[in-house]
Amino acid sequence: MTSGILFDFNGVIVDDEPQHCDALIATLTQYGYTLDRDTYYREYLGFDDRECFRFTFERMGRPADEPALQEAIARKHVEYERSIRATMRLVPGVADFIENAALDGFQLAIVSGALRSEIDLVLQLAGLRPHFAEIIAAEDVGACKPDPQGYNRARQKLDLLPKRCVVVEDSIPGLTAARAAGLRCAMLATSYPVDAFGDADLVWRDFVGHDATELPWAHV
The missing domain is CATH 3.40.50.1000 (HAD superfamily/HAD-like)
Known part of the structure; x- marks a missing residue:
């Protein structure tokens, strides 16, 4: 069987956790939020992109509706793809x-x-x-x-x-x-x-x- x-x-x-970490840090910087590597590995590991941004936007007091999440996910994907193609x-x-x-x-x-x-x-x-x-x-x-x-x-x-x-x-x-x-x-x-x-x-x-x-x- x-x-x-x-x-x-x-x-x-x-x-590729380093690439995901770097891509998330770079994307959140665009929103004025500073995330460090230690916090990523302690609090974000295991989250999908949607949960990463929902979690952070709620911390920031920023709207976490579907259009906002989709925009953030798309921005992170650009950062991730650039990194993974170079350093997979x-x-x-x-x-x-x-x-x-x-x-x-x-x-x-x-x-x-x-x-x-x-x-x-x-x-x-x-x-x-x-x-x-x-x-x-x-x-x-x-x-x-x-x-x-x-x-x-x-x-x-x-x-x-x-x-x-x-x-x-x-x-x-x-x-x-x-x-x-x-x-x-x-x-x-x-x-x-x-x-x-x-x-x-x-x-x-x-x-x-x-x-x-x-x-x-x-x-x-």
Whole structure:
């Protein structure tokens, strides 16, 4: 019977949290708001773009209606795309891991708070797009992680039972979302220290030297 691997994107496939951080800082500067890196990693990590701007605009006492959020998201996307095209870096070992998992017959999906255009850009640049049967992006859900909506939707689209799926995440909100969806979860210590994931089924530093059979499958 087929099994599925549901990957987060930022910090799991592409090591682009620095680019997202810089893009958000640059965009918020346009609105007269100063954000530093420490605050980004402490308070913003795991948010999608909409939640980043809603959270900040409310702090500023600035309108956070849909047109304002869409304008801010578009501005950040310009900053992100410029940066990622110049300095894209995949998480170590992820390309081989994905290619081998696909060859071994696993169904692969991405569940992310990133924009679909950003996911597609990175996958095309990395040559990995053909391996993914489903992509659930920010535009496809009504709530970001830790809400489990994205993982539930991806699993349903793959037509798999929870016990046939494993999530690969790097953030605490992502781990919470996986748990709320009833899924086992392997964590990568790319955004948090290894000892931050007490509730994880498995923790790796990256994908180097690993393959999909090592994931914490419930049916094994």
